[in-house]
Amino acid sequence: MILAKVHTTPKQRDEFRLLVAIRFACLMALAKGHTDPMDCPRVQARCAELVKHFAYHHPSPAFYRQFIRHTGELGLNFSLRFTEPQQGLYGKVMVWRNDSQAVTNVHPLHPMTTATPVARRPLSSRAAKPPRTFTI
Numbered sequence: 270m271i272l273a274k275v276h277t278t279p280k281q282r283d284e285f286r287l288l289v290a291i292r293f294a295c296l297m298a299l300a301k302g303h304t305d306p307m308d309c310p311r312v313q314a315r316c317a318e319l320v321k322h323f324a325y326h327h328p329s330p331a332f333y334r335q336f337i338r339h340t341g342e343l344g345l346n347f348s349l350r351f352t353e354p355q356q357g358l359y360g361k362v363m364v365w366r367n368d369s370q371a372v373t374n375v376h377p378l379h380p381m382t383t384a385t386p387v388a389r390r391p392l393s394s395r396a397a398k399p400p401r402t403f404t405i
Contacts (some may be wrong), residue, residue, distance in 0.1 A: 280329045287322060288343060291315040295347045295364060306347065306364050316362040323351065324358035342367075 276282045291312065298309035306312045328337060328351075335341035336351045341362065343349040352361040 276281075276362050278329065279329065280326065283322065283326070284329055284332050287315070287319045288349070291319065291349065291362075291364060292347060295343070304347075304366075306366060310369070312364060316364060319351070319362055322358050323360055 275293045276285050287293045294311040295306040295307065298306045298312050305314075332351075336349055338346045339355060340350045342385065346367055348365055348367050350363045352363070354360045
């Protein structure tokens with residue numbers, strides 16, 4: 270994770286400062302009762318700073334590997350993704366909460382759940398029915 274590594278270049282230090290600001294704003298948003306961090310104006314402002322930074326500076330290789338075209342961790346509870354701009358200077362930053370209690374559209378598979386096959390009629394009962402005929 271980029272937040273846990275030693276930063277040796279000024280570019281990495283700038284990115285670290287911006288990511289920590291976003292993470293802190295997300296924590297404050299949760300403390301204020303926001304379920305989605307992007308609903309908080311403080312998080313939106315911090316994300317806008319990151320977008321503006323990348324409009325004029327190239328990301329470091331570490332940032333590029335973790336957050337561009339990928340969803341990277343922003344601490345334990347949050348994820349961040351930066352989408353590069355198709356046109357113009359400004360990309361898009363999305364931040365969301367990684368919560369095990371969050372509603373998702375994926376049903377969890379439990380290891381204790383056994384798959385039961387769908388019961389089919391035996392062949393002898395299928396053969397007992399007369400074939401269907403259609404008249405026109």
